[in-house]
Amino acid sequence: MRIVSFLPSATETLYELGAGNQIVGVTHECIYPSQATKKPRVIRSSFDPGQMTGRDIDNKIAELMHSGKDIYIVDENILKRVSPDLIVAQGLCEVCSPFTKEINRAVSLLGDRRPDVLVLDPHDLDDILVSIMDVAEKIGKVREGRKLVAALQKRIDIVRNNNNNMKIKRRPKVLCVEWIDPLFTAGHWVPQMVEYAGGINGLSSAGEPSRRMGIDEAVQLDPDTIVLMPCGFDIEQTLKELPTLARNKKWKSLQAVKNGNVYAVNANAYFSKPGPRTIVGLEIISRILHPETSRRIRVPKGSYKKINAKKLLG
Numbered sequence: 001m002r003i004v005s006f007l008p009s010a011t012e013t014l015y016e017l018g019a020g021n022q023i024v025g026v027t028h029e030c031i032y033p034s035q036a037t038k039k040p041r042v043i044r045s046s047f048d049p050g051q052m053t054g055r056d057i058d059n060k061i062a063e064l065m066h067s068g069k070d071i072y073i074v075d076e077n078i079l080k081r082v083s084p085d086l087i088v089a090q091g092l093c094e095v096c097s098p099f100t101k102e103i104n105r106a107v108s109l110l111g112d113r114r115p116d117v118l119v120l121d122p123h124d125l126d127d128i129l130v131s132i133m134d135v136a137e138k139i140g141k142v143r144e145g146r147k148l149v150a151a152l153q154k155r156i157d158i159v160r161n162n163n164n165n166m167k168i169k170r171r172p173k174v175l176c177v178e179w180i181d182p183l184f185t186a187g188h189w190v191p192q193m194v195e196y197a198g199g200i201n202g203l204s205s206a207g208e209p210s211r212r213m214g215i216d217e218a219v220q221l222d223p224d225t226i227v228l229m230p231c232g233f234d235i236e237q238t239l240k241e242l243p244t245l246a247r248n249k250k251w252k253s254l255q256a257v258k259n260g261n262v263y264a265v266n267a268n269a270y271f272s273k274p275g276p277r278t279i280v281g282l283e284i285i286s287r288i289l290h291p292e293t294s295r296r297i298r299v300p301k302g303s304y305k306k307i308n309a310k311k312l313l314g
Contacts (some may be wrong), residue, residue, distance in 0.1 A: 001139055004042050006089035006102065010120065010274025011036050013090075016276050017141045018146050020225040022080040026071075029232075032269065032277070041076050043102065046070050054230060054241050055181040072102050084115045088135060088197070089165065091121040108222035114197045122274040123207040124189045125156060125196075131274065152279050156196065162293055165197035171290055173253050174199040175256070177308050178210045178267075179230050181242040183212040186229060189278060190271065198293075199225070217252045225289060226256045227241060228307075229267035235305050238264040241309050252313055260309035263288050 005011040006026035011030040011304020014023055020035060025042035026292065049057050053122050067116075089103045091235050104118060118138050120131040123283060130151045142212055174194045178186035187210040191201040202221040245251045256262055265288075270281035286294045286303050 001086055002082065002084045003088065004084040005117075005141070006043060006106075007120070007273070008032065008036075009273040009278075010088040010090075012273075012275045012277060013135050013148075014139070016132075017136055017139070017144045019139055019141060022139065026061070027076065040082055042075055042079050042082065042106075043072050044075065044290060046073050049232075053181065054179060054233075054244070056313060058179070058182060070102075074105050074109065076104055079106055079109055082111055083110070084243045086116045086138065087117065088118045088120065088138075090116070091119045093217055111257055120274075122189070124192045125278070128274045129153060129188060132276065144225045144280070148276065154277060155279050156282060159282055159294075159297065162297070163196070163286065163290060169180060169199055171200050173202050173221060174225045174227065174289065175218055175221060175223035176227045176229055180228065180238075181244045183213050183215060184210050184231075185217075185219075186210050186271070189274060190229070191280045194276075194289075196282060197289050199289045201286070212295075215248060217256060219250050222254060222255045224261060226254070226262045227288065228262065228264045229271045229283065231272045232268050234266050234268050235264045235302070238267070239305075239307070239311070242307070246311070246313060257309075257312045260306070262310065263304050263306045264307055264311055265304045266271045269300075283288050 001022050003014065003022045003060055005014060006027060008030045010033055011023065013028050014020060015033050018104065026039045026042050027043040028045060030036040032206045047060055061071060063112055068231060087106060107114060118134065120134060122128045122131045129152060133145045136142055163299055175308050176186035176190050178184040185203040187208045191206040192303055194201040201216055223308040230238055251257060265284055270277050270284060280299060283297050284299050286297055288297055288304060
């Protein structure tokens with residue numbers, strides 16, 4: 001089976017299932033595992049966000065959506081050349097990864113060689129595991145899928161049981177920020193991750209989309225801990241956005257900010273994309289919220305960073 005993946009998390013899942021050799025095309029964002037970067041890129045972004053600020057990116061996407069122009073561009077020549085039997089895509093967010101319009105365009109370009117299409121739409125951790133099995137069943141890797149899902153579920157259970165069984169003195173109020181300028185609070189699987197990791201999620205609900213928020217909402221919540229996880233950003237990109245927050249007096253009034261209890265995480269690798277590595281994100285949140293009870297939970301080096309208080313206050 002020749003597979004084109006329209007989203008990074010599906011590419012990761014396919015490699016985890018031992019089907020990496022069946023992938024004949026990926027997107028520009030499919031960089032994990034490293035072997036994926038050698039695959040033909042069937043999809044690319046219509047603009048380069050690399051040197052843009054969060055505000056610039058938000059404005060550009062709003063402009064493209066308002067005008068009806070493309071956020072993602074399908075490379076017709078490459079798509080026809082690789083001629084996939086299956087396209088794996090997502091129905092969650094038209095900004096994060098190629099969406100319905102791109103899927104329809106890809107199928108129409110292939111004409112009579114119409115491929116099968118699998119659309120994944122996970123909204124929480126449970127859905128992510130279901131999506132992995134959906135991929136496994138579609139490509140005839142059920143046994144491998146069950147093994148992978150069982151291993152991931154075991155890690156989820158370790159975090160949950162760890163924080164349920166340990167005598168945690170208190171569950172901190174947590175604000176997870178999915179975009180800094182403008183402010184968005186993280187939804188979908190992130191609220192569930194916070195709850196499983198022993199925190200009280202603020203301002204968003206499990207399974208619900210991320211949404212725009214006002215700084216006054218954060219003031220009312222007055223979180224004990226803030227986790228910055230701008231969609232698709234790594235830690236270095238996130239830290240560049242801090243001056244925007246530091247200029248806001250209401251931001252400076254938050255207890256988490258004044259106490260220096262603000263963290264940046266590698267959102268691009270462990271939070272933004274609903275795949276196997278999302279479980280690493282859960283483990284990272286556990287380490288952030290309850291380091292005293294999560295010592296045995298290992299997370300990748302450099303996957304999160306406590307931000308210096310001076311940078312938070314400007």
